[in-house]
Amino acid sequence: GKFGRYGGQYVPEALMPAIEELTDAYERYVLGNEDGFMDEFRERLADFGGRPIPLQRADRLSERYDTDVFLKREDLLHGGAHKLNNALGQVLLAKYMGKERIIAETGAGQHGTATAMAAAHLDMPCEIYMGERDINRQRPNVFRMKLNGAEVNPVTAGRGTLKEAISETMRDWATTVENTHYVIGSIVGPHPFPVMVRDFQAVISEEMREQSLERTGALPTDVVACAGGGSNTMGSFAAFVDDDEVALHAVEAGGSTLEVDEEAGVAPNSASLYTGEEGVLHGARTKLLQDSDGQIMESHSISSGLDYAGVGPELAYLVDEGRVNPVAVDDDAALEGFHRLSSTEGIIPALETAHAFGFLEEHHEDLGERVIVNVSGRGDKDLDAAIEETDKR
Numbered sequence: 001g002k003f004g005r006y007g008g009q010y011v012p013e014a015l016m017p018a019i020e021e022l023t024d025a026y027e028r029y030v031l032g033n034e035d036g037f038m039d040e041f042r043e044r045l046a047d048f049g050g051r052p053i054p055l056q057r058a059d060r061l062s063e064r065y066d067t068d069v070f071l072k073r074e075d076l077l078h079g080g081a082h083k084l085n086n087a088l089g090q091v092l093l094a095k096y097m098g099k100e101r102i103i104a105e106t107g108a109g110q111h112g113t114a115t116a117m118a119a120a121h122l123d124m125p126c127e128i129y130m131g132e133r134d135i136n137r138q139r140p141n142v143f144r145m146k147l148n149g150a151e152v153n154p155v156t157a158g159r160g161t162l163k164e165a166i167s168e169t170m171r172d173w174a175t176t177v178e179n180t181h182y183v184i185g186s187i188v189g190p191h192p193f194p195v196m197v198r199d200f201q202a203v204i205s206e207e208m209r210e211q212s213l214e215r216t217g218a219l220p221t222d223v224v225a226c227a228g229g230g231s232n233t234m235g236s237f238a239a240f241v242d243d244d245e246v247a248l249h250a251v252e253a254g255g256s257t258l259e260v261d262e263e264a265g266v267a268p269n270s271a272s273l274y275t276g277e278e279g280v281l282h283g284a285r286t287k288l289l290q291d292s293d294g295q296i297m298e299s300h301s302i303s304s305g306l307d308y309a310g311v312g313p314e315l316a317y318l319v320d321e322g323r324v325n326p327v328a329v330d331d332d333a334a335l336e337g338f339h340r341l342s343s344t345e346g347i348i349p350a351l352e353t354a355h356a357f358g359f360l361e362e363h364h365e366d367l368g369e370r371v372i373v374n375v376s377g378r379g380d381k382d383l384d385a386a387i388e389e390t391d392k393r
C-alpha cells in the first residue's frame with residue numbers, strides 16, 4: 001500500500017481490523033472479480049450510471065486554442081459528476097462484504113449525493129457528514145442527499161469543510177466497523193482506499209483511451225484534470241501512466257494566492273502538490289499544506305471540492321517522479337473558466353472543473369495537438385456561488 005515514501009496505513013489500532021477486512025475484500029472482489037463483482041459493478045455503472053460517457057470535441061475551444069480539444073463528459077454521469085463511479089463501486093462492495101450501513105464525508109456534496117444515490121439504488125441506509133460551511137455553499141446537493149433517503153450530519157468543528165468532515169466520518173467508523181462501511185470520496189486515506197478508489201475511477205481513462213484511438217487514431221498528447229483529493233485526476237490518468245508520451249496535468253486550486261501566511265496557519269489555496277510538504281493526514285503519508293511546526297493549515301478555494309489541505313499519495317508520488325505536472329489555478333481564473341465553458345460550449349461546469357479550463361486558457365501554448373480535459377462535474381450546484389463571486393469582482 002505504498003507509493004514510494006507515500007501511502008501506508010497510519011490509523012488507530014481500533015481501525016486496523018476494519019482496514020484488514022477491507023483490504024481482503026478489495027483483493028478478492030476488485031482485483032480478483034470474485035463472484036463476478038466487477039462484472040456487476042460495470043453492468044450497474046452502465047444501466048444506473050449511464051456509461052460509457054462521451055468524449056466530445058469542443059469545437060469553439062479547439063478554434064480558440066488552435067488545437068483539438070476533447071471533453072470527457074463526466075458531468076453527464078448520473079448525479080452530475082464522476083463521483084458515482086467510486087460511490088457505486090464501494091456501496092456494492094459493502095453489500096458483498098455483508099455490511100448494513102453506509103457512511104461518507106462530502107465537501108462539494110457531489111460525493112455525498114453519489115453515495116446517497118448508490119445507497120438508495122442498492123437499498124442500504126446512508127449517513128453523510130458535511131461541514132456547516134459546505135452545507136451553506138452547496139445547498140442543492142444537501143436537498144438531493146435527503147431526497148435520496150440519506151441523513152446529512154452537519155460538522156461544526158474547525159472551518160466546517162472537507163478536512164473536518166473526513167475526520168468526523170472516521171470517528172464514526174471507528175465505533176461502527178462491524179456493520180458499517182465508510183465510502184471514502186477520493187484517493188486519500190489508509191491503504192487500500194487510494195488504490196481502490198483509483199481502480200473504480202479508472203473507467204474514465206479506460207474509455208478515454210479507447211475513444212481517442214477510435215476518433216483520432218492516436219493517444220492524446222495531454223490529459224488535464226482538476227485535483228482535490230485526486231480521484232477524477234487519477235481516474236483520468238490511470239490508463240496513460242505507462243505511456244510517457246502522454247503529458248498529465250493535475251490542476252489544483254490556487255485560491256486567492258499561493259503566498260502562505262505561516263503565522264495565521266492559513267493557506268489561501270489548496271495547492272498541496274504544488275506547495276505542500278510531506279506529512280500524514282487521514283491515515284496516509286502524502287503532501288500537505290502545513291506550517292513550519294507541521295500543523296496542518298486551513299486551505300481555501302472558491303470550490304468546495306478542491307478545498308482540502310491534502311492530496312492522494314499516488315498523485316504525490318507521480319509528481320515527485322516527474323510523471324505528473326502539478327499546476328495551480330487561482331479563484332479568478334477558475335471563475336473565468338466557468339463562464340468561458342458555459343458561454344462558448346454550452347456546458348456549465350462545476351467550479352472544481354472550471355480550474356482545468358483556467359489552466360487551458362493560461363497554458364494552451366505549451367500543449368500538444370490532442371488535448372483531453374476531464375469535465376469532472378456540472379455546475380448546477382454552484383450557480384449561486386458563481387453569481388455572487390462574479391458580482392463581487
Ligand SMILES: CC/C=C(/N=C/c1c(COP(=O)(O)O)cnc(C)c1O)C(=O)O
Pocket residue numbers: 081082083105106107108109110111112162184185186187226227228229230231232233304305306350352353376377378
Ligand atoms: C470527497 C470530497 C470531494 C467532493 N468533490 C470533489 C470534486 C472534485 C475533486 O475531487 P477529486 O476528483 O477527488 O480530486 C472534482 N470535481 C467535482 C465536480 C467534485 O465534486 C465532494 O464531496 O463532492
